[in-house]
């Protein structure tokens with residue numbers, strides 16, 4: 001009976017059966033939800049100011065810590081209702097993490113706007129180190145853990161005595177992610193805020209010449225990106241149960257890869273890239289050695305960049321200017 | 322309505338405006354004519370708050386614009402059709418027009434859309450086409466339509482007829498005149514087509530090397546032999 005999470009930890013099953021397939025599909029979707037949510041932040045910021053926000057992974061890590069602290073505090077004050085606790089923590093994590101995202105842009109990137117590209121890049125790496133060290137000092141270097149609070153495991157019969165195991169938490173993660181991505185897509189596509197954001201992305205001076213407050217629009221982009229990362233952070237706290245100050249680095253690199261794979265600057269691309277990486281990570285150990293999983297992910301990235309340099313959904317530049 | 326006093330502007334060490342004085346009165350069409358590189362575009366961008374002004378004052382409706390950010394100046398009723406059109410390439414024509422109405426009450430949008438589409442019927446069939454794929458002239462129409470949807474009181478036009486077929490350009494000038502008369506829209510117009518620009522203008526200025534060298538009514542400048550020699554050779 002397979003458990004949730006990565007199932008085969010190095011053992012190679014002889015063949016792919018329907019239950020293994022579905023099981024890894026569920027696990028892969030869950031992973032893909034994390035990567036996709038974080039990747040959106042990378043791709044949005046790249047789209048609007050053309051820089052890689054290397055501190056974004058650490059923003060996700062902050063989201064995970066705020067969530068952990070939130071759950072601990074809520075349980076000590078005795079809020080027993082799990083859905084209520086998740087809702088409160090979600091709002092808190094999004095709020096605090098958004099403040100960090102806003103502050104990072106305000107302190108480390110805005111003063112450098114208009115300077116050569118290397119400057120904000122270095123500043124971003126510096127910000128990433130600052131955030132990691134800050135959490136390390138404030139929270140300690142040891143891993144923190146949280147007792148599982150969402151229980152519930154469904155075993156679905158897929159015929160011939162085979163079962164697929166889906167946890168309630170996985171369902172929550174996938175549903176929440178899909179809902180967020182749908183809402184977010186709607187905001188970007190059809191609201192004045194989303195239009196202002198795309199306008200700023202395509203031609204910032206012209207956007208200002210139509211009355212768009214460009215600085216505020218960029219701030220909002222960081223706030224939205226950080227809130228989405230906070231959701232991923234909260235889900236990671238619940239799903240893995242252990243976090244430390246370094247989780248942002250690994251998740252950040254994977255999510256960044258997802259954004260590049262999907263086509264950096266493209267929002268659907270980030271979601272697709274996240275999904276692709278989640279699925280590769282969950283299916284790889286079914287056939288091959290787990291140790292080479294990251295090699296597979298980055299190998300695919302290299303292949304895509306060779307044959308489609310703009311990523312899966314990135315746009316080739318064919319516009320008249 | 323707009324007054325510019327002793328304006329200097331520079332790109333790094335390159336001086337582009339060298340003491341410009343200009344007064345645009347409520348309800349008039351003011352044309353600005355000058356050779357390439359005279360500083361016309363620089364003047365319009367300075368009025369909109371581009372951070373290139375080094376000295377001088379810009380006053381709109383009695384308020385000094387020093388330190389007022391670009392989007393705020395626009396929100397005070399300035400519309401700008403910039404040089405080079407600056408259509409958002411990955412937005413549809415309709416979205417570009419919606420951006421034009423970004424700073425105004427959305428309740429006006431559908432009526433204003435009707436109005437500008439009547440002015441440029443060509444855009445009507447292309448509402449869902451991406452801006453970047455429009456022809457140059459269509460982009461120019463879109464840029465003007467987009468500015469009009471912003472309900473400006475002062476409209477800054479930087480070579481609006483660029484790339485338009487002569488007949489369309491003529492229609493455009495008539496439309497500008499019409500809006501100016503009907504809605505008391507104040508217009509500051511830059512044009513390479515000096516004949517049209519001077520004919521249309523209530524008053525006009527000639528700009529040379531970052532300075533205004535000659536002023537007068539449109540008719541006066543049209544009749545001026547120096548202007549004829551420099552800007553109207555072969556026209557009219």
Ligand SMILES: Nc1ncnc2c1ncn2[C@@H]1O[C@H](COP(=O)(O)OP(=O)(O)OP(=O)(O)O)[C@@H](O)[C@H]1O
Nearest residue numbers: 332335336337355356357358359360361362363364
């Ligand atoms: N971004 C810039 N950097 C450096 N110099 C600039 C920049 N923009 C304009 N200039 C210079 O400033 C001067 C004035 O330019 P401006 O664009 O205002 O001229 P213009 O009158 O609009 O000319 P045209 O009729 O060709 O559009 C020119 O000499 C130009 O080379």
Ligand SMILES: [Mg+2]
Nearest residue numbers: 361362363404
């Ligand atoms: Mg010009």
